[in-house]
Amino acid sequence: MKTKTFTVLLFAFVLTFNINAQTIPFSTGRIVISSDGNEHDHDDWAATPFSLALLAAKGLQDCLTVYTFSDHIWGSNHDHENAQKEMQISALEGQKIFHFNHTNFIEAVADSTKAIQAIVKEIDRSKKEDPLTIIAAGPMQVVGSALAKADQAKLKFVRIISHHSWNDNHADKPNKWEQHSGWTWNEIKSSFESKGLICDRISNQNGGDDYDGMKAPIERFDWIKTSPIREQSAEVKKQLDWLYSRQLTCIKKGDFDPSDAGMIIYLLTGKQKTNPEDAKAIIENPVK
Template sequence: MMTSRLVTVPDMLKTLCFWIVFASCKFIATAQHPVYQNHRIAISADGNNQADEHSEARWPRADPDDWGGTPAALAILAKANLQNQVVHYSYNNFIAAPPHTDERNFMAEAANYAIEHLGFDESVFFDVSAAPAKAIDHLAEVLQQSTASDPLFFIHMGPSEFFYQAVAKVVSAGKQDALAHVYVISHSGYNDNHLRRTAHHTMAEAIALSDGRINYQKIKDQNACKEPEKLWCSGTDFTPFYWMRDHSDPALRWVYSRLQFHPGGKGADISDAGMVYYLLTGDEYGNLSKLKDYMGDGIMSK
């Protein structure tokens, strides 16, 4: 027998407030963020390879596109000499998923290479699957440091629950006014809305929790896998990426090597990196040809 849930007036008001803020979010998505000028950057990605077998998890693992997207994003930032402006980079950010124990941790490998070879600060990288509380606390700290003169640009590469929990800590600490100087860039309905657990939260709910303070912009979806000349994905066709494979810079050859792990051979996809390219160039129609020109002689070339 199905039982009904009594909806109270406070419940109704909460729902009404949520949808009012959500409507505001959709309006914000059409507005322009301030031009990026060497401001602080925070990024959070999924990429979990250790299976999450919980009954509420729609897929056990993350989409392996992150295994290439994170190396490419870090390479783009390193080429612009912005290593010191990356104040937070979390990965494997499926909240409540298990740590990597008997599966290869592709995301940690990418982070460690960037730290060792590309000049990134080890202290700002966090494996959420290994230490979720530490990662959430760190993002909350950099969020609440945001001011009009020192805003934070947050690149949203994974589900929203991790970001939501960091925002909740900022609000609980009474620092919610700082969130007015946080600028979220997203390109994916999946990242905004996918729930690993029924109790998790969407990006719209994170913005509602901030009382609409967080600035949100959703750019064009950076996937166009059936049209490899457009955007950042070519599915199983690695031809658009061969310039990386053949480049004189070992770091770019390394980025190419990170595309080879997709179990279905569909690793020619760095779509999330398109958000970083957009942040730095203002171009939401980036592609592999434009990236080749951007990289020029290599990441660390002078």
């Protein structure tokens, strides 16, 4: 009997935390994205533009309060010599093209303290009526540092989303030529989940046995070039042309790889097993 009572109380405790934090699909509150792209995998060169396009289609520009990009804060340009510059293009041109006029875009590798503090500020202003969702699309160091510095009483109003083990673990698993350590996904869970933080680890957006993911053959993205919405205005055509041009920066064995943008599809729809057609449905049916 005591065991059953304890189980019920524990469930009620967790449920109380969960109803305070951001819901899926997105309904209210704010969004923070932290991505890398300045070192190692260059998928963020394609994923950042796609993430911005998806949020813009839903009219959520003002909900994205902070975007920290190039958050591999231990260095840039080793695996791809122009990686930091490519991320500046994807993030800062994307900001202008999709009208994220009030979003604070911060290059984390250039000023990690500023990036971390910006996320701390967003966590600290969170409340039941204005929760926060953090999309963790890079190593966990920047986000983990922000969670540690923030008001711990606010974590029950925060959800963090991740999808890939590389991002989850890279801080403590550097390449042979690197030396660094830092926050990992499991450390974030063990440190903050008991305080109400929702740690939402979704399916790998590179695909799986029974779903395609957002890393998919190039032809699956042809709709960006042919969609009827291109005829709506010169601006829409310009946006889609730019979006496609950024996909061309990350081709892997015949695939485009905007995989991290699958987390935005999940945020907007609740669907974890995504594909390029999910992105098409969102972008071709924008909020009026």
